[in-house]
Amino acid sequence: MNVWTLLHFSAFVIYFVLMIYIIAKNPGAVINWLLGMVFICLWFWSGSNALLFNSYITQEKADIILKIQTIGWASFPTFYVIFLLYFMKKEIILKNVFVLTFFFAMPFIFEAAAFSDKMMVCCDRTFFGLTGIWNNSPFVYLFIVYSFVMFAVSLGMLVVFRNRQKNINMKKSADIILATTIMAFAITLIVSFILKWLRIHVPLEANLVFLIFVTGIIYAAGKYDFFEINAEQAADRILESVDEGLILTDTHGVVMQANSMAKQMLGFEYKVEKDDISEIIQDDKISAMILSGEKFAGMELYRGSGESEKKLTLSSAPVDKNGERLGYLCVIDDVTEKRAAERGLEKTMKELERSNVDLERFAYVVSHDLKEPLRMVSNYMQLLKRKSYDRLESEDREYIDFAVDGALRMNELIKDLLDYSRVNTRGGKFEPVDLNDAVEHILNIMKFKIEDVKGQILIPQTLPSVMGDGMQIEQVLQNLIENGLKFRSKLNTPVIEITAQENVSSVILRIKDNGIGIEQRFQERIFEIFKRLHSREEYEGTGIGLAICKRIMERHGGRIWVESEGDEKGSIFAAEFKK
Known part of the structure; x- marks a missing residue:
C-alpha cells in the first residue's frame, strides 16, 4: 500500500463518517439527507480510487473498478445541484417532474456508457497505480458539458441568492459554499479533465480535492447551523426574524430571553436571570402593569432626546401553561417613523382641506361675480339683436349671433361651475x-x-x-x-x-x-x-x-x-x- 492509497482510503473513511454524522444529527431534515448523498458519491469515488492506486492491482480488476466508480462521479453533480437548490429553497424547481427526471436520468446515461467502454477505459500504469483514460466519444464531451453547465448555473443561482439574502447566517453560509466549490471545481477541472486528457497523471484525484468543499460545508454547518434545526434553534430564529423587540421574563420580572431588536430599541445588554424588567423599561407604572399580569397594548415609551428621540410602544401578556403562570412576554414596536408619517399625512390633509375650501370659495366668488356683468352683456346683446337685426348686413348678423350664443353658453357654464363649487358647501342634511x-x-x-x-x-x-x-x-x-x-x-x-x-x-x-x-x-x-x-x-x-x-x-x-x-x-x- 503506497501513500496515495492510504490518502484515498482515509478520504473514504472520512466521507463515510461525515455521512453518518450529518444524517444522525437530524434524520428528519431533507437537507441533511441530500448532503449525505453528496458524501456517499464522494465516499464511493474515494473507495474505488483506494483500490486502483495499488501497484498489485491487475488490469482486468481495474477495468471493473473503473466502471463501478462511474456511479460515484456521474451521480455527484446531480446530488450536489439538488442539495444547493434545497439550500436556496427553490421549491418550484424541485417539484418540477421534468427537472427531476432530467437530473436522475443523466447519471444512468453516463453509467450505461461507462459499462459500454464509452467513458473511461483501462488503463495507464503510473508510479502510484493504475488510472483510467478518457475515451474520445460523444458521451465524454456530453458529461463535460453537463457537469460544467450544472455547476455554472447552480453557482450563478447561489450568487443571486446570496445577494438577495437578508439573513446574515445564510449569506455567510452561501459565501463559504461558493468559495470552496469554485476552488474545488477549478482544481478538479485541471486534474481530472485537462491533465488526464493529456495523459499527464497526478495522484491528486477529484475526490480528494473535494475535501476542500466538504470542509467548507462542515464549517458553515457547524458555525451557522444551516442544515440542522431543532425546536430550540427554531424558536431562537423566530425571535430573531421578527421586526419587533421581544422580551420574556419569569414571574418575578427577571429577563430570561430577549431578541436583538429589543436590545437595539431599548439600548441595553441583558444578563440572563440577573437583569430585571423594571431596570430595562425604566418606567415604574408600565413595569407594575407587566408584573400584575394585566394584558395591555400600546403603552408609550421614549428613548433618546432631541432629533434622535425614538418613540416606542410596549404591549404585554402573561405566559401560562396548564393553568400555571410561567412569566410575561413583552412586545416592543418602534413607531417613530410611523408617527412622523402620520403627522406629515395629517398636516398634508389639513393643507389639502384648506386648499379645497379656498378653491371652492374662489370658484364661487369668481363665477358669482361674473354672473352680473355677463347678464348685462347678454341682455344688451339680445336687445341690440331685437332692435337692429333687420337693418344689419348678413355678416354683421352672424357676428351678433355668435356673441349672443357665446354669452348664453358662458352663462350656462358659470351656472354649472357654481353648482360644482356648491356641492360640499351648500349641500343639505342627509x-x-x-x-x-x-x-x-x-x-x-x-x-x-x-x-x-x-x-x-x-x-x-x-x-x-x-x-x-x-x-x-x-x-x-x-x-x-x-x-x-x-x-x-x-x-x-x-x-x-x-x-x-x-x-x-x-x-x-x-x-x-x-x-x-x-x-x-x-x-x-x-x-x-x-x-x-x-x-x-x-x-x-x-x-x-x-x-x-x-x-x-x-x-x-x-x-x-x-x-x-x-x-x-x-x-x-x-x-x-x-x-
Whole structure:
C-alpha cells in the first residue's frame, strides 16, 4: 500500500463518517439527507480510487473498478445541484417532474456508457497505480458539458441568492459554499479533465480535492447551523426574524430571553436571570402593569432626546401553561417613523382641506361675480339683436349671433361651475330618500324633453331608499337621464331603464341606455371637469355634468362609474350609495 492509497482510503473513511454524522444529527431534515448523498458519491469515488492506486492491482480488476466508480462521479453533480437548490429553497424547481427526471436520468446515461467502454477505459500504469483514460466519444464531451453547465448555473443561482439574502447566517453560509466549490471545481477541472486528457497523471484525484468543499460545508454547518434545526434553534430564529423587540421574563420580572431588536430599541445588554424588567423599561407604572399580569397594548415609551428621540410602544401578556403562570412576554414596536408619517399625512390633509375650501370659495366668488356683468352683456346683446337685426348686413348678423350664443353658453357654464363649487358647501342634511319619489319628480320635470325625443323610461322594479341629500340625488338622476336622452343613437329611439340592487352594505342604482356608448379608454375621463368627447356642434353641454355627479357621490361616501362596450352598444351608469 503506497501513500496515495492510504490518502484515498482515509478520504473514504472520512466521507463515510461525515455521512453518518450529518444524517444522525437530524434524520428528519431533507437537507441533511441530500448532503449525505453528496458524501456517499464522494465516499464511493474515494473507495474505488483506494483500490486502483495499488501497484498489485491487475488490469482486468481495474477495468471493473473503473466502471463501478462511474456511479460515484456521474451521480455527484446531480446530488450536489439538488442539495444547493434545497439550500436556496427553490421549491418550484424541485417539484418540477421534468427537472427531476432530467437530473436522475443523466447519471444512468453516463453509467450505461461507462459499462459500454464509452467513458473511461483501462488503463495507464503510473508510479502510484493504475488510472483510467478518457475515451474520445460523444458521451465524454456530453458529461463535460453537463457537469460544467450544472455547476455554472447552480453557482450563478447561489450568487443571486446570496445577494438577495437578508439573513446574515445564510449569506455567510452561501459565501463559504461558493468559495470552496469554485476552488474545488477549478482544481478538479485541471486534474481530472485537462491533465488526464493529456495523459499527464497526478495522484491528486477529484475526490480528494473535494475535501476542500466538504470542509467548507462542515464549517458553515457547524458555525451557522444551516442544515440542522431543532425546536430550540427554531424558536431562537423566530425571535430573531421578527421586526419587533421581544422580551420574556419569569414571574418575578427577571429577563430570561430577549431578541436583538429589543436590545437595539431599548439600548441595553441583558444578563440572563440577573437583569430585571423594571431596570430595562425604566418606567415604574408600565413595569407594575407587566408584573400584575394585566394584558395591555400600546403603552408609550421614549428613548433618546432631541432629533434622535425614538418613540416606542410596549404591549404585554402573561405566559401560562396548564393553568400555571410561567412569566410575561413583552412586545416592543418602534413607531417613530410611523408617527412622523402620520403627522406629515395629517398636516398634508389639513393643507389639502384648506386648499379645497379656498378653491371652492374662489370658484364661487369668481363665477358669482361674473354672473352680473355677463347678464348685462347678454341682455344688451339680445336687445341690440331685437332692435337692429333687420337693418344689419348678413355678416354683421352672424357676428351678433355668435356673441349672443357665446354669452348664453358662458352663462350656462358659470351656472354649472357654481353648482360644482356648491356641492360640499351648500349641500343639505342627509336623510332617507325614496328613489321612487325622486325618479318620479325628475320625470315630471323632464316630461316634455322626453316626449320631444320620443324616449321611453322603464322602471321594472320598486326602488329602495338611500341615505343622502335629496336635492343632490335628484341632480344626479337628472344628469344621467338627460345624458341618456342627449347621447342617443341615430338607429333607434332612446330607451332608459332604471334599476337598483340592494346589498348588505350598499345600494347600487343603475341607469341603462341604448345610446352611442363610451369606449373603455374614455370611461374615467368623462368624470373629469370640462372633459368632453364630442364637439358642441354634435352635442350641447359644458362638460361639467358628470363631474358634478362624481363630486356628489363622493360627498355621499359612494362612487359612480360607467360600463359600456362602445360602438352604439349603450351605456350603464352605476351610482353606489353606502348604507
